Amino acid sequence: MTALLDIRGLTTEFRVNGHWHAAIQDVNLSLAANETLAVVGESGSGKSVTALSALRLLPQAGARIARGEILFEGRDLAKLSQRQMAKVRGDEIAMIFQEPMTSLNPTMTVGDQIAEVLMIHRGMSHGAALKEARDLLDEVRVPDPGRRITEYPHQFSGGMRQRAMIAIALACRPKVLLADEPTTALDVTVQHQVLTLLDDLKRERGMGVIFITHNLGVVAQIADRVAVMYAGEIVETADCTRLFANPAHPYTEALLRAMPRVDRRADTLEPIPGSVPSITARPAGCHFAPRCGYVRPECGHHPALGPISGAGGSDHQARCILRAKAEEAAWTV
Amino acid sequence: MTVVSEPIPARKPNVVLQTLNRNRLSWVGVGLLALILLSAIFAPLLAPHDPLQQNILHRLEGPSPEFWLGTDSYGRDVLSRLLYGTRVSLLVGFLSVLIAMTVGSAIGIFAGYVGGMVDQVIMGLVDVMLSFPTLLLGLMVAAMLGASLENLIIAIAITETAPFVRIARAPTISAKRKEYVEAGRALGFSPLRIMGVHILPNILSDIVVVASLWMASAIRTEASLSFIGLGVQPPTPTWGGMIREGFENILSSWWLVVFPSLAILLTVLALNILGDALRDAIDPKLKGES
Numbered sequence: 001m002t003a004l005l006d007i008r009g010l011t012t013e014f015r016v017n018g019h020w021h022a023a024i025q026d027v028n029l030s031l032a033a034n035e036t037l038a039v040v041g042e043s044g045s046g047k048s049v050t051a052l053s054a055l056r057l058l059p060q061a062g063a064r065i066a067r068g069e070i071l072f073e074g075r076d077l078a079k080l081s082q083r084q085m086a087k088v089r090g091d092e093i094a095m096i097f098q099e100p101m102t103s104l105n106p107t108m109t110v111g112d113q114i115a116e117v118l119m120i121h122r123g124m125s126h127g128a129a130l131k132e133a134r135d136l137l138d139e140v141r142v143p144d145p146g147r148r149i150t151e152y153p154h155q156f157s158g159g160m161r162q163r164a165m166i167a168i169a170l171a172c173r174p175k176v177l178l179a180d181e182p183t184t185a186l187d188v189t190v191q192h193q194v195l196t197l198l199d200d201l202k203r204e205r206g207m208g209v210i211f212i213t214h215n216l217g218v219v220a221q222i223a224d225r226v227a228v229m230y231a232g233e234i235v236e237t238a239d240c241t242r243l244f245a246n247p248a249h250p251y252t253e254a255l256l257r258a259m260p261r262v263d264r265r266a267d268t269l270e271p272i273p274g275s276v277p278s279i280t281a282r283p284a285g286c287h288f289a290p291r292c293g294y295v296r297p298e299c300g301h302h303p304a305l306g307p308i309s310g311a312g313g314s315d316h317q318a319r320c321i322l323r324a325k326a327e328e329a330a331w332t333v
Numbered sequence: 334m335t336v337v338s339e340p341i342p343a344r345k346p347n348v349v350l351q352t353l354n355r356n357r358l359s360w361v362g363v364g365l366l367a368l369i370l371l372s373a374i375f376a377p378l379l380a381p382h383d384p385l386q387q388n389i390l391h392r393l394e395g396p397s398p399e400f401w402l403g404t405d406s407y408g409r410d411v412l413s414r415l416l417y418g419t420r421v422s423l424l425v426g427f428l429s430v431l432i433a434m435t436v437g438s439a440i441g442i443f444a445g446y447v448g449g450m451v452d453q454v455i456m457g458l459v460d461v462m463l464s465f466p467t468l469l470l471g472l473m474v475a476a477m478l479g480a481s482l483e484n485l486i487i488a489i490a491i492t493e494t495a496p497f498v499r500i501a502r503a504p505t506i507s508a509k510r511k512e513y514v515e516a517g518r519a520l521g522f523s524p525l526r527i528m529g530v531h532i533l534p535n536i537l538s539d540i541v542v543v544a545s546l547w548m549a550s551a552i553r554t555e556a557s558l559s560f561i562g563l564g565v566q567p568p569t570p571t572w573g574g575m576i577r578e579g580f581e582n583i584l585s586s587w588w589l590v591v592f593p594s595l596a597i598l599l600t601v602l603a604l605n606i607l608g609d610a611l612r613d614a615i616d617p618k619l620k621g622e623s
Contacts, residue, residue: 088521089518095516097519103516105517106535120526168516
């Protein structure tokens with residue numbers, strides 16, 4: 001499988017008090033068509049920054065992509081002008097956001113908002129675009145789409161709004177969809193419906209989906225592959241089933257232990273002590289070392305992301321000295 | 334068909350009406366404004382005399398059954414001149430505020446959306462503009478351009494642009510952090526489209542409220558400029574001009590000054606009441622307060 005979106009060595013920096021600090025560091029992600037890649041991590045781990053960097057949506061002042069390439073079908077998005085980038089956004093790569101309640105413009109009808117994208121990227125007439133909007137709402141399973149396109153967002157429930165958002169994002173049939181915690185604000189049953197819908201649409205259209213979440217239950221439900229992020233770095237990446245069965249990085253292990261499960265009796269969950277270090281105060285060695293139960297003196301060196309021992313033929317990689325294959329325990333300082 | 338499944342109407346003017354109802358005074362403002370507007374529109378039908386017709390036999394006569402509000406030093410009917418003067422006042426007030434609102438909001442939205450240095454420079458200039466008293470600024474511009482109806486409108490528009498920049502900028506800054514604006518950028522919309530289609534309609538209510546208050550100020554400025562002779566030139570009747578002409582005979586003929594002054598007062602009052610009522614109706618934070 002060739003990669004549709006290939007992010008290589010991406011480093012994004014923010015300016016804090018006059019100094020540039022890396023919010024994400026050397027991030028490598030590749031996404032194939034018809035694949036769902038979940039990016040998991042705590043708040044502040046750099047998940048959203050990765051997605052916003054990929055679409056070049058970071059604020060112009062105070063943020064910059066310092067290094068790395070964002071290859072989309074062989075084109076490096078990091079080198080495009082804002083004008084060229086605007087053509088890619090919403091057309092070839094679309095994004096949906098966390099808050100369905102505020103992601104729609106309250107002064108425009110839902111139909112007009114879906115039609116707007118089609119008119120801009122496809123040059124459709126208003127009438128044709130509205131007709132297409134009706135079909136799209138139907139496709140994301142909004143009942144009575146003919147009436148719904150004439151209504152305003154405040155007449156939609158949270159789940160329906162997120163469906164409308166998905167309809168807007170998918171209007172131009174993008175090849176890649178970035179979903180930034182699209183189900184976090186929804187209750188569990190609606191969440192399940194929206195996830196199933198996204199999965200179906202991905203299959204029908206052969207899209208690549210990058211799904212950003214902190215909810216491991218959601219990951220297990222829809223992801224093909226998983227990348228775990230911590231303090232601006234990818235610390236582990238593997239197939240979804242493999243990651244849940246054999247977590248290699250101590251952070252992933254800790255995350256899984258902190259998750260409530262139906263099939264296990266748990267009176268108390270096991271939290272991870274401490275919190276994610278801020279971008280101005282990241283430890284020099286392994287970023288997770290201060291919170292890690294297995295910490296050793298070697299952890300003062302910054303580990304590289306590499307294959308783990310016992311990975312077999314899989315591409316299971318982790319950023320941990322203790323779990324690395326002995327011969328490949330290369331240290332980077 | 335059940336009543337329950339009926340869709341809720343999309344627009345909600347009823348909220349505004351409710352608030353207007355709760356505050357009875359606001360209906361006084363609305364009624365007064367309607368009256369003023371009607372007298373401007375139907376001035377030719379309502380005016381008992383030609384406002385320009387001089388009648389030397391009846392100069393400086395007090396209110397009487399023939400001349401309800403008396404006559405001026407050329408024997409012209411004050412009531413007729415007052416009715417025709419409404420047209421100038423409303424025209425100047427409306428057009429100058431419209432221009433100030435359009436230009437000021439555009440600049441304000443631009444400054445708020447772009448931010449950074451551009452914002453700081455624009456707001457610095459706005460502060461300079463605001464530090465001048467409205468009348469003084471209007472005086473300077475009107476004196477530079479020369480006295481005519483168009484120049485008067487331009488002069489007043491210039492004095493009132495700065496407040497609109499401020500009024501438009503603040504809600505733009507909060508609107509640009511809303512997720513629908515970010516979503517718009519993620520969909521590849523141009524900055525111009527985001528500002529015009531996605532931010533403007535969401536901050537329009539803030540602007541409209543201020544517009545009604547500033548229209549009152551515009552009418553006052555117009556009267557003041559006409560009073561000092563920088564407004565619409567005679568013989569066109571204007572309220573400010575009428576006060577100026579009546580000023581010479583103020584001790585003997587009080588009606589020349591009192592009635593135009595009352596007209597200005599009532600118009601400004603009506604617009605202020607309406608502006609306050611609109612603000613109360615639109616601003617949810619003030620709801621429930623009397």
